[in-house]
Amino acid sequence: MLAYRHAFHAGNHADVLKHTVLTLVLRYMNQKAKPYRLVDTHAGAGGYSLEGRYALKKGEFEQGIGRLWDRDDLPEAVADYVARVREFNPQGTPEQYPGSPAFAQMLLRAQDQLRLFELHPTDYRILESYLGKVKGAEVKNADGFEGLKGQLPPSTRRGVVLIDPSYEGHGDYARVIATLREALARFAEGVYVVWYPQVQKVEAAELPRRLQALAPKGWLHARLTVQEPDSQGFGLAGSGVFILNPPYTLHDELLAVMPYLVDVLGQFDGANYLLEHRAD
Ligand code: SAM
Secondary structure, eight states, X not given: OOOOOGGGTTTSHHHHHHHHHHHHHHHHHTTSOSOOEEEESSOTTSEEESSSHHHHHHOGGGGTHHHHTTOSOOOHHHHHHHHHHHHXXXXXXXXXXXXXXXXXXXXXXXXXXXXXXXXXXXXXXXXXXXXXXXXXXXXEOSOXXXXXXXXXXXXXXXXXXXXXXXXXXXXXXXXXXXXXXXXXXXXXXXXXXEEEEEOSOHHHHHHHHHHHHHOSSEEEEEEEEOSOOOTTSOSOXXXXXXXXXXXXXXXXHHHHHHHHHHHHHOOSTTOEEEEEEEEO
């Protein structure tokens, strides 16, 4: 059953981290003219209203993009991310939040390919009407874990894969590992970006170490903790992004980003970040 709807969470602190990293990775890929393929295995609807009942119910964006929108001291990489959110809101006020497919649409070049998987029928329909007819893009109402292997390797042997599941049950953690193992066997040099929630589950705590063990040629792990779990241990304390085969520039770029995000997005005194990597 697909109960998760990203519309409730669009623009929150986790989206800020994930989409800042995605923007940096795509900027790096764009430095070479050779085309690449971006596969988004869990694409969501592509864009979300920040004024609709879903977003307003929890107001999560207010603790995310809402805290960044008017800042005039943004580090370069965060400024680029916020500029993309502004580009998505040409009216000048934050009314819509771009999902990962929209960031891709803004950043990919004419020669690049976008492959989007979304299982939820409603979000798929919204995504298909937004990007289904865009040249170079394909939108599939299919399981992204399953579908990824059919997209690898890209013919140019340049590619980025975003794996951003909803982790509704416990199964997604194991599926991330199994999917990556198969994907790496087909396309070892791809750049793989995995998002995960910082929640009190053994599977979530273990995921970064399990991903390290898979990484053939280097990895980077960035985690941003912004709030305390509630008294029962529930709630999203923060989130992490784990990149296999990261751009060599990413670590230094995030050194400027992570302390800033702690300062601006942190909701308690213990807010912190972790940035670790292994370069080969
Ligand atoms: N990547 C999006 C972004 O950054 O804007 C957000 C994606 S949201 C965290 C996860 C999405 O995955 C949901 O829209 C959910 O319906 C979808 N989903 C869940 N299981 C899936 C699967 N096996 N294959 C494809 N999509 C799935």
